[in-house]
Amino acid sequence: MSAIMYYSEEGLKKLKEDLLYLVTVERPDISKQIAEARDKGDLSENAEYDAAKEAQGMLEMKISKLEQVIRNARILDESKLDLSKVLILSKVKIKNLKNGASMVYTIAPESEADLKSGKISVNSPIAKGLLGKKVGDKVDITVPAGTIPFEILEVKRD
Numbered sequence: 001m002s003a004i005m006y007y008s009e010e011g012l013k014k015l016k017e018d019l020l021y022l023v024t025v026e027r028p029d030i031s032k033q034i035a036e037a038r039d040k041g042d043l044s045e046n047a048e049y050d051a052a053k054e055a056q057g058m059l060e061m062k063i064s065k066l067e068q069v070i071r072n073a074r075i076l077d078e079s080k081l082d083l084s085k086v087l088i089l090s091k092v093k094i095k096n097l098k099n100g101a102s103m104v105y106t107i108a109p110e111s112e113a114d115l116k117s118g119k120i121s122v123n124s125p126i127a128k129g130l131l132g133k134k135v136g137d138k139v140d141i142t143v144p145a146g147t148i149p150f151e152i153l154e155v156k157r158d
Contacts, residue, residue, distance in 0.1 A: 007073050008089060011112040015073065019066045022059065030056045086130045086155050088122050093154035094130070097138070102153065107131070126150075 007015070030052060037049035086092050086107065093104045105126065106119045113121035120127050129141035130152065138151045 004072050004074055005069065005111060006088065006109050007075060008109065008112060009075055011109060012070070012073050012075055015066065015070055019063065019070060022063050022066065026059055027063070030059055083157060084134055084155065086133050086152065088131075089157065091154075091156050092130055092152060094150045095153055097149040097151055 033052040034049065034056060037046055037052050040046060040048065088107050088109065091104060091106045093102060095102045104118060107122050107127045107130065108114075108119035110121045110123050113119050113124070122128075122131070125143050126141055129139050129150070133139055133152055135152050135155055138149060140147050140149050
């Protein structure tokens with residue numbers, strides 16, 4: 001049994017869209033490829049058929065895993081979260097006290113992390129160091145480059 005994973009509504013919606021695409025577009029495409037390869041004759045020496053069957057197996061495994069993830073997914077209920085502290089789904093503005101640079105990150109579930117869009121994983125060193133802290137708190141966070149002092153400037157929800 002898989003562990004329960006928490007998602008935002010947006011993240012779970014994307015997973016369901018991905019599953020729908022695999023089932024409604026990819027699966028029929030592979031079935032068509034198998035049928036075309038089968039029509040070419042002797043299956044014992046048909047590389048196209050073997051490749052299509054292998055692709056079908058991989059796709060079915062991917063669909064099965066995605067279905068399991070969706071079954072075990074839970075949506076975070078933001079109405080029950082303390083808005084004064086840094087928690088998952090918080091948008092946090094922090095200041096690096098070494099160089100004065102300010103950054104804004106959203107603490108996201110592991111599966112929704114995307115540094116380009118400012119979403120860091122709840123399991124990242126920075127997020128772990130910020131969780132539970134409030135505006136004005138100063139924290140020393142150990143990252144691969146060493147220990148960096150940060151100050152929390154703002155905590156909000158989108």
